[in-house]
Amino acid sequence: MTVDLAPLRPGGLRLAHPVIVAAGGAGYATEFLDAVAELAPAAIVTRSTTRTRRHGSRPPRMAMQPGGLLWSIGLQDPGLDAVLRRHGPRWGASDVPVIVSLCADSAEDIGWLARRLELAPEVAGLELNLACPDRGRGGLPIGLEVEASELATVAARAATDLPLIVKLTPVAPDLREIARAVAAAGADAISAIGPLPALAVARDRDRALLGTAYGGLSGPAIKPVGLRAVYEIAQAVSVPIVGIGGVASLDDVLDYLAAGATAVGLATAALADPTLPGRLALELEAWCAGHQISDPRELVGTALPRRRDRGSLRQGPWRL
Amino acid sequence: MTVDLAPLRPGGLRLAHPVIVAAGGAGYATEFLDAVAELAPAAIVTRSTTRTRRHGSRPPRMAMQPGGLLWSIGLQDPGLDAVLRRHGPRWGASDVPVIVSLCADSAEDIGWLARRLELAPEVAGLELNLACPDRGRGGLPIGLEVEASELATVAARAATDLPLIVKLTPVAPDLREIARAVAAAGADAISAIGPLPALAVARDRDRALLGTAYGGLSGPAIKPVGLRAVYEIAQAVSVPIVGIGGVASLDDVLDYLAAGATAVGLATAALADPTLPGRLALELEAWCAGHQISDPRELVGTALPRRRDRGSLRQGPWRL
Amino acid sequence: MGRQPFGGEVAELIASREVLPGQRLLTWRAPSLARRVQAGQFVHLLAPRPSGLLLPVIPVAGFDRVGGTIVLLVDERSAGAELLRLHDGDQVRLDGPLGRGFSVDARSRHLLVVCDGSGMARVRALLDEAVTGGRQVTLLLGVATAAEVLPSWLLPDEAEYAVATIDGSLGHRGGVHDLVIDYEAWADQCFAAGSWSLLEQLAMLARGRDGRLGVARLGRRPGRRMPRTAARRTSWLQVALPHEAGCALGVCLGCVVEGTAGPLRVCREGPTFAIDELVLERQP
Amino acid sequence: MGRQPFGGEVAELIASREVLPGQRLLTWRAPSLARRVQAGQFVHLLAPRPSGLLLPVIPVAGFDRVGGTIVLLVDERSAGAELLRLHDGDQVRLDGPLGRGFSVDARSRHLLVVCDGSGMARVRALLDEAVTGGRQVTLLLGVATAAEVLPSWLLPDEAEYAVATIDGSLGHRGGVHDLVIDYEAWADQCFAAGSWSLLEQLAMLARGRDGRLGVARLGRRPGRRMPRTAARRTSWLQVALPHEAGCALGVCLGCVVEGTAGPLRVCREGPTFAIDELVLERQP
């Protein structure tokens, strides 16, 4: 059941199975690892971490919506050094690889963070969160533009030999060109998608519900958007893809693999049940056994078209 | 309970109440009007119509998803002339204003279509669907770029004095700048949102579920995205907004109004119950009476921030 | 074709019997529906409000015009599965009858009906209708294995019933289309429902024998094109297509299949079609 | 603070009694929870799997360590409303106890408990605990109107109970904070739960009298900062914040409120806080 998220990198980023916890689904992994015992995810991506201490978003921060979760946690972290000091020992003591998600608004900070991780043997890899704002572009998300995405990836790649996953934001209209650029710039793998920008209204309708007004939508509601993203990216690049968005059942895992993902990540569903990733892996194993499939890689990309398609935005006559 | 979607235009586009059927929720209105009897929507926007006959998308075309509907109908229409011939008389005989949605891939075709509608007295207004591909830009949706959106709006505006609604696509990362451009170019109102590009995998996982692979996601799943769009647009322009996306209950209507919509449109929920828009209007009326509100316009924009915010994409530190 | 103002008709569950595990035959008192429905038509479940976004579409699997009842054959995997939770005496609202029923040519005496497990609900009413009308009818059922074979009490006594199972555990071993060959000379018309691949196989059989079979022989004049309804009525093979959910008003175009003369709405032009109306190789 | 491996404990419903329309007091046999829980803590409902995306968080509204039971006060509008559908003998899985309970100073003899309708579930266990511990306790309840007043059988006999209604239909006419003034000199400590605006009003009262009230007088040395736990224990006003759903593991940070010394997680640092730990005017 093993998969490798960095097959071309010496040492690789080998996972025991294809189901991981996406950023934010397990905080900094410590409490999460304590809670799951042997039903462990194949890896944990931490919540996004910055260079210096931050408070995060103004409360309220979370609200359940029909089929989805709306949230704005922001960057509430004590800064990377403190994170490594507090949680590094627990990571080192665990068999579960921990991948640190980074958020920085300049190439310089990305480089600083990646170099710091390079020195931490308990870190299995890093994920670069392209939903973070780009200081040079007035705070627009890095992942909205090809060039900014490429520069950010280069900055991380140049600073470390650790396996590097780059996480795309679904706000970019054409994910294929971003995917091509970051793969060419040295990403070992691509993960997608992050949450959709969304909003809810407070009960009294005198303001937005979340303290930050805007939040991210995650959970089952966004699964068809995540599948679309993976299906497009898989036709654009050959690096492994971590499919994220609304995964909560074995069918979801199989759908993402069929759309071209090598592994899947879940955040929202892991908050309600930290053992879910581990259980999904067992279910997947049983399913494979029942279908005479020895290697889950046989399931990857089975739904992709034989010929490349034009992508969801270039469809000729209006289709949606 | 009346609202006006074109308050600055001579004659306006006055609606009996704020709940209309969005494009695609009532086809070309004929069968729909027969079915609803007196529980009528305040207006019906037709499915998007082109200059010449088209077959529409390859089946299968629709699939229910958790919380949402995935579909690709494409442009299945007999061409505008035939539409007006077949359905125009029924529209003329109805009290419910019919707004014709247009789809065209060049300014020339937009102008042609708008001029044709100008000659049809049974047509109450037109909606320009910016999700349509732009021939000059390799088939990318018009509504992805400010300039293309502006040119399309100008082409329609120059060709007709009819009330003009411009419908934005949520694929555009920053809807505020598109909204500003189309309002400046002469749109009387703006409607948002259209569906999110999405995909589902077929049961056997040997291909995408829909015949076109990509489809649009609509229904409750996208409501927080639609609210976010309206909340942003309402801070950018002063023209009336038709809030669309996942409306199915009175709470949804009130939320959209609070976020800045003057009226709401529904498609998916109207397919299951054509009388829903009419019933929601009655519920809204009762709710207003119970809250000592004489004019639903008092409900518009109550949740908007006192000061303009930076928009969902420019939030400073990463928030989602 | 005018549909009544939205609202439908109250139907009361008066009997429920298990057909197979997870599948039941539900009998409803619904006099107005029973009076108007034709074999091949369907109903919409309006209330209790189903959980899905679109209203489930349920084929009418039988009716008794005199007794004022209709029957629905509901599977836990099919649209309308929520009906399985109801008890005798419970009421629902159904809208219908919707769509076009099968067109049986007045001259047809021998009807061949072919289906798989999923298609039974769409053809069963035709068996009742044929028997009542004094016609001879044979049902050919194709399923994977004996456990999926539908019990014969489900059918009118007068209907002949033959079964094919892929694994040979009951009846003929193999596909049900093998059996069709034995009956095609006997049959004046054939009516089918099931998976797309079953329909494709039947279409291939029918096409190879085009114009030489059944009532099709009688109706055709060389070189003359028949109007659509006549062509459908005299077609040797008619099929009822699956249709799980949708507006059923003809407005959403979500149910469309590809037809030889352009797109066809299953909910309005269908769910029954003459096989020649469809482009089978490009369907799901 | 180590939480057990995910899985929780089986609890069996043994009694259910209506408190107000749509609100019931549910008694569960759950010996291990009953042994460990403290007033102010909560449980997670793990199974039957609730419909929402996150697990509902339910305050423990009472417990009997000897009898091995806990009680939950569940409203149809609150988290865990699905529990209202269960019958005696039904089993669920609960994870807990979670969060930190109230800290009652050992020297406190007189406890004042203040809540509104929504806060009762979060303070009720403290009444039991106080009475068992031989303390005197007064509950002040503020609601809109008489119909929302909680029945006195819900409280231990030893507790004094006073009510304020906004419309004056029962007890004092006006806000419950009016009543607090009568008791503040008597009370060594005050514990509250309810809407943010109730908590804000209480905080204003407490702050105006800072350091002059109850046990706070005893613990403070001028110019010395106390450690957090001691500061909490000796605080005159403690509040239990609402918390509907979340991971309760401390990982999602969705439950965070603004604290004077930085963000605070309701599920870990709370749900009980000394009032000074919170920045009330910037909360929801």
Ligand SMILES: Cc1cc2nc3c(=O)[nH]c(=O)nc-3n(C[C@H](O)[C@H](O)[C@H](O)COP(=O)(O)OP(=O)(O)OC[C@H]3O[C@@H](n4cnc5c(N)ncnc54)[C@H](O)[C@@H]3O)c2cc1C
């Ligand atoms: C002490 C303080 C009080 C503020 N009060 C308000 C207010 O009442 N209303 C308003 O609209 N804006 C207030 N702001 C401003 C606002 O919160 C942010 O500064 C502004 O939205 C820009 O945020 P940022 O994302 O750039 O900053 P960041 O540093 O990335 O994030 C700041 C976020 O942290 C939150 N925060 C700040 N202090 C704390 C704390 N002690 N505990 C928990 N969370 C905290 C803020 O709400 C804000 O969302 C306050 C800021 C500070 C520092």
Ligand SMILES: Cc1cc2nc3c(=O)[nH]c(=O)nc-3n(C[C@H](O)[C@H](O)[C@H](O)COP(=O)(O)OP(=O)(O)OC[C@H]3O[C@@H](n4cnc5c(N)ncnc54)[C@H](O)[C@@H]3O)c2cc1C
């Ligand atoms: C007769 C015909 C057969 C085709 N067969 C295939 C095929 O088997 N597989 C494949 O991938 N592509 C097939 N295509 C090509 C494909 O359908 C489209 O032409 C291509 O995807 C580009 O579509 P468009 O959006 O530019 O054209 P548009 O004209 O906007 O749309 C064409 C759409 O209509 C559908 N369509 C075409 N004819 C009919 C009909 N008679 N009834 C209902 N729908 C119809 C097509 O599936 C397509 O989605 C066929 C096209 C035609 C005209």
Ligand SMILES: Cc1cc2nc3c(=O)[nH]c(=O)nc-3n(C[C@H](O)[C@H](O)[C@H](O)COP(=O)(O)O)c2cc1C
């Ligand atoms: C509470 C929460 C916090 C999150 N924090 C982060 C984060 O810090 N960095 C990041 O890249 N994604 C973060 N995400 C996004 C998830 O990694 C994921 O992209 C998204 O939620 C969609 O997956 P899901 O539907 O499984 O939740 C967070 C998600 C949730 C629910």
Ligand SMILES: Cc1cc2nc3c(=O)[nH]c(=O)nc-3n(C[C@H](O)[C@H](O)[C@H](O)COP(=O)(O)O)c2cc1C
């Ligand atoms: C079946 C269907 C067909 C649609 N056709 C069109 C269309 O032709 N033009 C258009 O602008 N929007 C079309 N839409 C999009 C809707 O107008 C609306 O923007 C979207 O579905 C979100 O609203 P909802 O959640 O209420 O469905 C269609 C939607 C559906 C469900």
Ligand code: FES
């Ligand atoms: S189901 Fe809507 S057109 Fe057929």
Ligand code: FES
């Ligand atoms: S509920 Fe997740 S951190 Fe508190």
